[in-house]
Amino acid sequence: MLASSSPSNLSFFPTVSQKEEASRWFSSLQTLITQTLEGIEETFSKSDHQDTSIAPQKFTFTPWKREEDGKIGDFGGGLMGVLRGGNVFEKAGVNVSTVYGEFSEKFAKEIPGCQNHRQFWASGLSLVIHPRNPFVPIVHMNTRMIVTSKAWFGGGADLTPCIPFDEDTQGFHQSMKKACDDHNPDYYPRFKNWCDEYFFLPHRQEARGIGGIFYDYVEEGTFEELLAFTKSVGLAFNDIYPKIVTRRFQEAYGEEEKRIQLKKRSRYVEFNLLYDRGTHFGLKTGGNVDAILMSMPPMAMWE
Numbered sequence: 001m002l003a004s005s006s007p008s009n010l011s012f013f014p015t016v017s018q019k020e021e022a023s024r025w026f027s028s029l030q031t032l033i034t035q036t037l038e039g040i041e042e043t044f045s046k047s048d049h050q051d052t053s054i055a056p057q058k059f060t061f062t063p064w065k066r067e068e069d070g071k072i073g074d075f076g077g078g079l080m081g082v083l084r085g086g087n088v089f090e091k092a093g094v095n096v097s098t099v100y101g102e103f104s105e106k107f108a109k110e111i112p113g114c115q116n117h118r119q120f121w122a123s124g125l126s127l128v129i130h131p132r133n134p135f136v137p138i139v140h141m142n143t144r145m146i147v148t149s150k151a152w153f154g155g156g157a158d159l160t161p162c163i164p165f166d167e168d169t170q171g172f173h174q175s176m177k178k179a180c181d182d183h184n185p186d187y188y189p190r191f192k193n194w195c196d197e198y199f200f201l202p203h204r205q206e207a208r209g210i211g212g213i214f215y216d217y218v219e220e221g222t223f224e225e226l227l228a229f230t231k232s233v234g235l236a237f238n239d240i241y242p243k244i245v246t247r248r249f250q251e252a253y254g255e256e257e258k259r260i261q262l263k264k265r266s267r268y269v270e271f272n273l274l275y276d277r278g279t280h281f282g283l284k285t286g287g288n289v290d291a292i293l294m295s296m297p298p299m300a301m302w303e
Helices: 016-045 166-181 187-198 223-248 255-274 277-284 289-295
Strands: 060-065 076-084 089-102 119-131 138-147 151-160 211-218
Touching (some): 016 138, 016 223, 138 255, 166 187, 166 223, 277 289
Antiparallel strands (some): 076 089, 151 211
16 A cells, blocks of 8 residues: 655655665665676686686676756766676676656656656666576566655566576575565565566466566655665575576586577567566666666577
């Protein structure tokens, strides 16, 4: 249930320093995750299964500034981090942004708390990873904080294996469940179901992957409590996904496994372009197009 549009009736409404604290966390999480992924690239380069024709890669970071309908001023921006052509990760994007200004009149009608004004502030991290080996699952994770005349947190993490393993599925869900249970026992069943409903392709009548958690408009509690939960989701991802990658990146695969992977990637493209809230939010708020579309795989296939 959404709170009243009056800040005084909200469970929390952040101060300037609290917004800065949240923004700093998202930036520090970007550093943590990108360093973890680069470490996996280096580890694989020392393994017996290394393809010497593919060198380990590092992230390239590109800052960007948000523009708002030709207005002059500071409207925030972000830092796009992309690793391309690695020996474990064919493409990995880990982006952070903190943007503010005014929604367009049309888009403001879709956002809670914009009945009386269109001003907003938003900060968050978003990542999508497309591994080279089809046995390593595709993954998506994002956490964010948005402020209008309301304030809330959103995000989640979901796994999309091309070739599923029960061990990986169970481990991923257990990790997300613990991140939720440490803060609110109602979170996991609620957010798991929301994830299953959200990451579904109606035109295909199929789920995108094996799920995880998804949540939005979470405002019950103090800023400190909700930021702590947000941190737990990010840290849980940084713990469980590398374990899954390490288990699978040396599996032998052939043309059939690669075909399955490319087909699964096509479903990823369809969902992100047709249904994904983050994609739509970024495009409708003057975000960096390259950063928004970093979720696109380097190669996909439709039959």
